[in-house]
Amino acid sequence: MISKLLKKQQLMNYKKYLLMCLFVIGICFGEAKAQKLDGVFGGAQLYTTPFNGMQISYFSVYFRADGTYTDNMKSRTWRTDVTGKYSISGGAVHFVYKKDNETYKINSSGNLESTQGIRHTLYKMKAITSIPAGAFERKSASSSGGIGTNMPYVGAFSSDFLFFDGKGNFSADRSSVVGVMGEVATGGSIGGKFSNDKSTAGTYKLSPGEITLSFNNGKVDKHSLFYSPPAEQDMIVMDGDFYFRKDKDELVKERPNRSVKKSTGSSSTTTSNNSASSDAGVSAGELLTKLRATYGGAAIDKVNTVKETSTITGNMQATAITDIAARKFRLEIRQNGQLLMVKQAAGVDSWQWVKGAKSALSEKDKTDMELSLYQGVMGLHKNLNNYFSTATVAKSKGDNMVTFLVNGNKVIYLIDAGGNIKANAYSVGGAANYSVYRNFVAKGGITYPSVTESSDGKNKLTVTTNNIEFNPVLTADTWKTP
Structure with a gap:
């Protein structure tokens, strides 16, 4: 009898021990699972x-x-x-x-x-097998100023739309650059390039974490796609771009001239807009004419080369040299008279020199320098203003925002109600930069800003022009490596 009781007690102890082990293992396993996301x-x-x-x-x-x-x-x-x-x-x-x-x-x-x-x-986010019918608008912004500041609103802003009927048909519309890929039958394109505010349409198929878009012109492309339901954010994220749901009333109010029809094998979205469209009551061409009259368009047209010396925030000095016809650019940075850095963009022969070491110039820096031609008063030059003349115009807090793309990179002019240039903004690879102009002065029939405040959203620089030469003679020595 005692022997049976001992065995029973041992069995109970063993079960308790086993349960304790399982409990500990469960805790450890649960902790291990909690250490990872998926x-x-x-x-x-x-x-x-x-x-x-x-x-x-x-x-x-x-x-x-x-x-x-x-x-x-x-x-x-x-x-x-x-x-x-x-x-x-x-x-x-x-x-x-x-x-x-x-x-x-x-x-x-x-x-x-x-x-x-x-x-x-x-x-x-959730990987989904169906998209609820509706319109989704992409919102992205990079801006300065705002409530409590005297700075003008400057930024790179895009408002793009994706329409889904919930039955496998879609249309994509954009006022700038849409985050979907594919050729447009009319000759434009979407996905990093400008398509003159045209729309495109087709069918779509979903698989876990992805969407395949089949455009009406035969182009097929695949993208990552995730969804956040109405209880949370009510949006889709495609290729990392965020599209928020827009209700019907908002769309009618914002885009009264646009309608969406079911895809039938050809472009299914109709629009009254064009490449020179304007929501501001004035066209880009009209603004360009006024700006050229204000800043000396006839004199600007005669400029072939420019050399500008300036002081940058603190004790830095800069010399910028531009050859418009040759599309060559050079920037020299000095501190207390000592040369620290040179950046030169000249097609395939683009390089930078930093304290004695020469290396290739990054594509971003090269593009930054090239885009300088299409900003400020030089952007009004008759050989450079073709992008401006066909730009879109929209109102921004009483100002006119002129937007166009140069080789897929967005450039913005902010022009006040009096027809004066207040600022420029541009973006390369999604990174926004902006410049605010002050203290305009005149030389050789050209009016230009003597003070420019520039920022990439994190760092701010004030550049004060000390001297500017229009049409200086540039020689081979001008472009040589230090």
Whole structure:
């Protein structure tokens, strides 16, 4: 009898031990699972600009269970691309985004809440097998100024639309650049290039995390696609671009002349807009004529070369040399008279020199320098203003915003009600830069700003022109390596 009781007690102890082991294993396993994320998270990050305005950055991140992540959802190989590794500790995820260390708390809903800066949430997106019928508008902005500042509103802004009928048909419309790829039958294109505000349409198919768009001209393209339902953000994220749902009343109010029809094998969206369209009551051509009269268009047309010397914030000096016809640009930076850096863009022969070391000039820097031709008063030159003359015009807080693209890169003029240039903005690869002009002076029949405040959204520079020469003689020595 005692023996049976002992065996029974041993069996009970063994079961308790086994249950304890399973409990511990369960805790460990649950903890291990909690240490990894698996999915796409997206949201809006807010921060202040050097102009004391607000800037918003929409971004998405794909976290994998293996501890890696990518923030480049535009890539065709986003499923395998690796930006870096993330870690989870104390209920928070840690990773690097654009060189900044980021920490987000994982909340009870599985979304990520910011722990620094202005509070915001990254929502876990869903891979879907159907898209609810409706219109989605892409919102992106990079701007200065705003409430509480005297700075003009300057920025690179686009408002693009995607229409889905919920039955496999779509149409894409944009006032600038739409985040979808494909040739347009009318000769324009979408996906990094301007199509003169034309629309395109076709059919779509969904697979987990992706959408395949089949355009009416036969072009087929695939994109990453995720969705956040109405209870959260009510948006789709395609190739990392954020499209928010627009209701019918909003669309009618904003776009009364536009209608959408079901795809029938040819372009199914009709529009009354064209490449020189205007919501401001004035065309780009009319504004160009006024600006040329104000700033000396006849004298500007005679300029072939320019040499400008200026002082940059602090004790830096800059010399900028431009050959308009040859499309050659050179920028020299000095400090206390000592040459520190030279950047030169001249087609394939583009380079930079920094403290004795010469290397290739980056494509972004090259494009930045080339775009300078299409801004400020030089952008009014008869050999350079063809983009301006066919631009779109929209109202912006009482000013006229003139927008056009140069080789796929957006350029904006901000012109006040009196017909004066207030500022320029441009973007290369989605990164916005803007310049505000002050203290206009006249020389040789040309009126130009003597003070320019420039910013890339993070850093601000004030450039004061000390001297400018129109049509200086440029020799081979002008372009030589230091």
